[in-house]
Amino acid sequence: MTDELVNQADIMIDCQAVTKRYRSVVAVDDLSLQVRRGEICGFLGPNGAGKTTTLRLLLGLVAPTSGRIVIQGVDLQENPVAALNGVGAIIEESHFYPYLTGEQNLRQVLRVRGLPRDPGVIGDRLAKVGLAEVARRRVKGYSLGMRQRLALAIAMIQDPSILILDEPMNGLDPAGIRDFRLHLLDLAHEGVTILLSSHILSEVEQLATRLVFINRGRVVGVVDRHEAPEARAYVRAADSQRLLTWCQSRQLAAEPLDDGGVVVPLERSEEMATLIRELVNDGVDLLAVHPYAHDLERQYLDRIPAHREEVSSGA
Amino acid sequence: MLESHRPLLGPLFRNELEKLWAQRGRTLMIALLVIVVGGAWLTYRSQQQAQDSVQQSLVVVKGQLRQLRHQLKTASGGAKAQIASQIRAQDSVLQQMQKEGTGINEVQQIRALTVQLRREPMAQRGSTLEQLALSRALVHHGITYDNPSLADGWTLPGAVFASAAMLIFGLVAAGLASDRVSAEFEGRTWGPLLLNAPRRMVVYGSKLAAALTVTWAFMLAAALGFFVVGSILMGMGKPDVPVLVGVHVASFPHVPQLMPTIQPFHTIPQWLYDLVALGLSMITVGSLVTLFVTLSLVTRSTVLALSVSVAIILSGVLAPVVAHSASWLTVIDPAVYLPLVAAWTGQLALQYQVAAFTLETGLVVTGAWAGAAVLVGLLTIRRLDL
Numbered sequence: 125m126t127d128e129l130v131n132q133a134d135i136m137i138d139c140q141a142v143t144k145r146y147r148s149v150v151a152v153d154d155l156s157l158q159v160r161r162g163e164i165c166g167f168l169g170p171n172g173a174g175k176t177t178t179l180r181l182l183l184g185l186v187a188p189t190s191g192r193i194v195i196q197g198v199d200l201q202e203n204p205v206a207a208l209n210g211v212g213a214i215i216e217e218s219h220f221y222p223y224l225t226g227e228q229n230l231r232q233v234l235r236v237r238g239l240p241r242d243p244g245v246i247g248d249r250l251a252k253v254g255l256a257e258v259a260r261r262r263v264k265g266y267s268l269g270m271r272q273r274l275a276l277a278i279a280m281i282q283d284p285s286i287l288i289l290d291e292p293m294n295g296l297d298p299a300g301i302r303d304f305r306l307h308l309l310d311l312a313h314e315g316v317t318i319l320l321s322s323h324i325l326s327e328v329e330q331l332a333t334r335l336v337f338i339n340r341g342r343v344v345g346v347v348d349r350h351e352a353p354e355a356r357a358y359v360r361a362a363d364s365q366r367l368l369t370w371c372q373s374r375q376l377a378a379e380p381l382d383d384g385g386v387v388v389p390l391e392r393s394e395e396m397a398t399l400i401r402e403l404v405n406d407g408v409d410l411l412a413v414h415p416y417a418h419d420l421e422r423q424y425l426d427r428i429p430a431h432r433e434e435v436s437s438g439a
Numbered sequence: 440m441l442e443s444h445r446p447l448l449g450p451l452f453r454n455e456l457e458k459l460w461a462q463r464g465r466t467l468m469i470a471l472l473v474i475v476v477g478g479a480w481l482t483y484r485s486q487q488q489a490q491d492s493v494q495q496s497l498v499v500v501k502g503q504l505r506q507l508r509h510q511l512k513t514a515s516g517g518a519k520a521q522i523a524s525q526i527r528a529q530d531s532v533l534q535q536m537q538k539e540g541t542g543i544n545e546v547q548q549i550r551a552l553t554v555q556l557r558r559e560p561m562a563q564r565g566s567t568l569e570q571l572a573l574s575r576a577l578v579h580h581g582i583t584y585d586n587p588s589l590a591d592g593w594t595l596p597g598a599v600f601a602s603a604a605m606l607i608f609g610l611v612a613a614g615l616a617s618d619r620v621s622a623e624f625e626g627r628t629w630g631p632l633l634l635n636a637p638r639r640m641v642v643y644g645s646k647l648a649a650a651l652t653v654t655w656a657f658m659l660a661a662a663l664g665f666f667v668v669g670s671i672l673m674g675m676g677k678p679d680v681p682v683l684v685g686v687h688v689a690s691f692p693h694v695p696q697l698m699p700t701i702q703p704f705h706t707i708p709q710w711l712y713d714l715v716a717l718g719l720s721m722i723t724v725g726s727l728v729t730l731f732v733t734l735s736l737v738t739r740s741t742v743l744a745l746s747v748s749v750a751i752i753l754s755g756v757l758a759p760v761v762a763h764s765a766s767w768l769t770v771i772d773p774a775v776y777l778p779l780v781a782a783w784t785g786q787l788a789l790q791y792q793v794a795a796f797t798l799e800t801g802l803v804v805t806g807a808w809a810g811a812a813v814l815v816g817l818l819t820i821r822r823l824d825l
Contacts (some may be wrong), residue, residue, distance in 0.1 A: 184633050205638065213634055219627040223461045233456070235450035236635040278631070 134161045136286050137182060140251040141189030144177055144341075150386065151177040153341035159319050159334075160254075164312045167321040168424055173342035174214075175321045180278070181291050182319070183213055196285065208219030211278030213288040214272075216380050222264035226255055226274050229263060236383050248279040254303070268295030279312075287311065287318045293327055305331060329420040337427040345427040355393040356416035360385035362409035370408055381426065448645055451636055455619075455649030457704075463615060465655060474607060480597060482590050489588070500533050542586035546632040562691035565699035566656075569683060572704035576681035585680075593678050593709045594668025595660040600716035605777035606752060608658055612724050613748035616650040616731035618741040625741060639820045647732050647816070654728050655721050662717050681706035684715075686785030688794055690804045697792055699726065699785060712780070719779035719798075720803030726773055726805035726812075727751070733816040736823075752777075759791055766793045773808045776801040814823055 125209050137159040142395035144152040152174045152382040159165045169175050180186045182193060184204045193200040199209040220229045227337055239245070250259045253273040258266065266274065272295050279287055287308075293301050301324075308331055327337070337345040353369045361367035364384045371388060390396065393415065400413050478684040507529065512523045552571045559567055577585050590598060599605075620643075623629040635640050668674075685705050688697040707715070730751070735744040755774030769775055769791060776796075783798040 178632070183630075185630050185633055208634070213631075215630050215634070219631065221458055221461070221626070221628060228457065228461070232454045233635050235454055236632075238450065381649065 138194040166328035169338035212284035223300040358416040451645035479668035494808035518540040542584035591676025593668035593676040609752040617744040620736040678710040726809040733812040
């Protein structure tokens with residue numbers, strides 16, 4: 125009972141069977157999602173999967189057709205101000221008032237959020253994202269990368285407890301991406317909950333502790349990266365069918381992949397050599413055998429085949 | 440986490456003012472300068488030209504009179520009588536022109552109007568009583584000569600707010616208000632704004648309040664500007680010159696035009712008239728600002744909102760054309776009431792020949808438009824999805 129209560133209190137974002145319809149189009153379909161305190165949750169899916177709509181629902185920018193959203197234990201529909209207190213966000217491409225300076229844009233947020241008008245806060249946030257020198261320049265003169273940094277400064281203005289980030293690394297140069305990543309890791313270490321949607325899978329791979337895959341408005345898979353089996357082997361043989369039959373005969377829960385290979389779970393990584401020896405002894409012609417790492421791209425493509433078809437047909 | 444005390448209107452209002460000033464501050468200052476200096480200069484020039492024209496005509500008439508008197512000395516019989524008659528006619532013209540140049544002698548005017556009143560049909564007595572009331576008030580204030588066609592520092596602001604020049608203020612309001620919400624959608628800043636300020640009605644209220652404040656400040660600055668520049672160009676004039684207000688008009692049998700009714704005619708001093716003119720204009724322009732901000736919210740398009748706003752303002756120009764055939768349409772047109780003080784003095788009803796153009800109607804119509812706009816705005820913003 126106590127554990128349950130603790131777990132409940134630990135859930136910072138709780139999306140319960142949420143559906144969002146735009147006339148006949150179902151953008152989000154009965155989606156349930158929970159993000160725990162201090163977690164970096166990667167939110168992945170193809171274009172049009174419903175990621176941005178979900179994030180907008182979580183930020184109260186669109187109202188759900190059905191379902192319930194609870195942020196920090198507060199019902200978003202009932203009390204949006206309390207629910208979103210301490211929530212920072214970057215939504216899609218960041219947009220600001222181009223005719224105001226970076227400092228003025230930040231001051232606008234400070235005022236609206238009712239935060240103390242301490243000039244030190246603005247200077248501190250701008251310095252953190254490396255914009256102190258251009259603080260008094262109008263935003264219309266900022267590069268895309270500078271705008272993303274400003275967006276991050278605004279998202280962090282209140283020392284947030286939750287960060288909801290939609291494609292936050294768009295436009296950042298490699299150094300900017302590295303800084304951004306380190307910054308997010310620091311924040312997560314401090315207990316900030318982060319929900320991160322990005323197309324840069326390698327970045328999500330380096331950051332996320334849990335992955336949520338979404339397609340056609342529905343969650344199609346959740347991978348807890350701490351709980352995932354570490355020891356797996358990727359095996360590809362000249363005769364895929366024979367390889368599968370061999371796995372079945374040994375009662376191995378092999379997972380066939382679209383490229384003809386299979387993923388074979390192992391008790392320990394040392395069993396890889398035994399597996400190769402037995403396959404060779406049984407006359408299976410091997411083409412490739414290697415440890416199956418947490419390959420996010422593969423996990424993504426495994427769970428969202430429609431996207432792969434779209435990409436291939438598009439190509 | 441920094442402690443947040445979600446505010447109501449104040450900080451959002453300050454944000455909106457900051458944005459408006461950053462976007463439009465320079466343009467507004469230039470527009471103010473052009474409107475005030477240009478308007479006062481045009482008034483001064485036309486006044487000068489009218490006076491020059493009177494002086495030139497005076498010289499011509501005096502020359503003709505000298506010639507006629509010379510001819511009279513040598514003429515005889517029927518010709519002499521004819522020339523004498525011409526001299527009398529030219530004399531009368533000369534006196535009239537001198538009046539226009541120097542002003543009307545109000546004491547003589549009162550005598551003439553009193554005599555005229557006895558002979559006039561009932562339908563025209565309202566108009567004569569109106570002039571009589573004004574002349575008596577002028578004399579009461581020690582003003583025996585008055586030239587109503589001459590403007591000065593005190594009369595210019597009131598005259599502007601009672602004239603078609605109010606269309607310019609309507610257009611300024613359209614320029615200020617019709618992108619208040621749509622620009623947020625077009626610049627994709629609406630999402631971040633709502634994210635930081637989840638109370639949507641407050642967002643709408645702050646935008647409306649900021650647009651109203653800047654428009655009203657512009658009008659106030661223009662009124663002061665007209666007073667200062669008008670005083671420099673044409674003299675300051677007197678603040679207590681009486682102005683007739685509360686004039687009602689009606690149609691009379693066998694009289695083709697609307698005429699002032701017989702009523703108690705009230706006067707107020709010029710300074711008060713100027714303030715009332717400004718206040719009433721602020722009410723009508725404020726009503727239009729509310730309408731334009733709501734249009735910007737409903738259409739989410741600056742081009743569309745601005746086009747409709749300008750069309751509404753310009754409908755005031757078309758009003759005289761359709762006033763006879765569709766008077767009800769002009770009565771509910773908010774742009775007609777831009778110079779609302781003119782409805783109080785009866786000028787608006789006389790100009791459009793629609794008796795319904797009264798101060799009361801103007802206040803009800805502008806109030807109804809503003810109320811409807813606020814209601815639609817609040818309902819729209821509540822249901823607005825990004």
